[in-house]
Amino acid sequence: MLPDLRNLGTILRVLFAVNGVVLVVAFAREQPWNVLFDEWIALTSVVEPYLLLEIAVLAMAAHRLVRLPYRIGVAVIVVVTVVVGVAIHYFFARLLPGQAGSLARQLALALAAVAALLYYFHLRIKALSPAIVEARLQALQARIRPHFLFNSINAVLSLIRSEPQRAETALEDMAELFRVLMRDNRELTPLADEVLLCRQYLDLEKLRLGDRLIVDWNVKSMPADALVPPLVLQPLLENAVYHGIEPASTPGTVSINLFLSRGEVHAILKNPIPANGRRHQNGNKMALDNVRERLALHFDAEAGLESRVTKEGYEVHIRMPYRTVMPAAAVPAAAAAARARPGQRNEGAQRSRAPMGTLEGMPQTGALRG
């Protein structure tokens, strides 16, 4: 599995590793301290342009590389390393004749670094897979409050005799919500699907809370096709209702603002803080940590979640990279699972846009079983 070479986290790790090695090499030459610095500068002046150029080339090719089989991907990276190495060498040979050093040695060192880094990322991705499973398990426990489930069932019961049709819609919403809650949630999902899920969830809450809950959607400029971790917004809305609306004696507004800005998907959720309604904050922190952890697993350093108390109330701000193609390497387990289930979801760009959950639980064909 290749690392996602456009990911800021990956790039930072490469930069740190290579510069670290350079520092160690400079140090290892047993020079007096005053020469050490010069030595380091000399080394970086060769290494740095090479490194940055290579990272740039690979980042540009990343979305293609991700789709290649691992071996071919590695071969491409090796070729890129050699080509960039040769180019840099001749550039320096022209700039400073006689000081460019040995091309073979530089290439050998560069390829050794590439091999070491690829091996490191290979191990890291392997090590992360159980973490994703664990995060999912944790998410399963933290997600829906039993309080919400039983209150909703009670609300539906109250509708059955007088407004059977509303009861039907409410039960359908609940079914959709729980289908998503219970499925394998390791794959990224289009933002539009998450928004639909949130609408269904808030409809159920409105059923219980009536006029006390006002929802303000600002999604006109949201990138509907952006891929986001499933249940990235719903648990936060649940928090907003539980802490911001339920304990309040006056109606309150939960606002959702989704937009695209400078290549990043932003989600800003706000809810009021009731004057007297302090509920213990453990549940809140758990949901925030859960979402934050899943964002990190999917997007590494490129995504973030911040929460703060403002004059108007409580605010959560999520920022995610704008992706429309599934990075296979970022979530290996999900990709493997998708491959193991032929006829279900296609990976990448042709990912199914069918409504959530419709493909779930489809009967397998007899041919596959036999």
Place this chain on the structure above:
Amino acid sequence: MADNALRVLIVDDEAPARRRLRELLDDCADALPLSIVGEAQHGREALDLLQTAPAELVLTDIHMPDMDGIELARHLLKLAHPPVVIFTTAFHEHALQAFEVNAIDYLVKPVRVARLLSALQKVPRLKPVGAETLAHLPSAARRFLSVTERSRVVLVPIEEVVYLKAELKYITIRTREREFLLEESLTRLENEFGARFVRVHRNCLVAREHIRGFERRVGNDGDAHWEVLLNGVIETLPVSRRQQYVVRDIGRESVSGAIA
């Protein structure tokens, strides 16, 4: 409706939950004569309703804005004929253990009609749960203090209380407008409301938010002591020698000629 009908009040902040309970009570009406005296959205409304339309049973949700079910039960005890309270809750939460320990009846939502009926049938034999027991249930501090005046229960919002002063058998509640008499223990109140009040004297708790400052005064005996100055209330309260550190802690001493 027959005279011996059980009079029931429904209290829940969620309209569907109230409607569901009403339906279930209607279902029970065949087996047991009962009448629904009304519905309330929270504790305060319930208390108002009960002053004009008394009930023998109050079915109340535990979690509600403004005043929760447990606080409501505490205030209901001040009524001339306190009703029996049965709590309802959607989730078998941790707090319910305390209910079981104290044999306090509760129903888990969604409520089954059979379970409701058996609870209703027990009501005539039940006595309201005592104030002591209710005070020990895991619950947030009360939002109101309740006092009985001319056989009516009056609620005093806790944020309006300027100070609480123990005098003989009673505690005087002082708000900006007037005074009320309360029959409770000052130490209990101090524990319940924690940081809201500060003890300035053996017999007196003052609300921090109502303290304007402190003033040094010389008494008739020639000894100097501190007095608490209050917002919106003319009288001042003496700080006892033992509680003098309060003056320093609050650190809002008013510059006063009396210091010199």
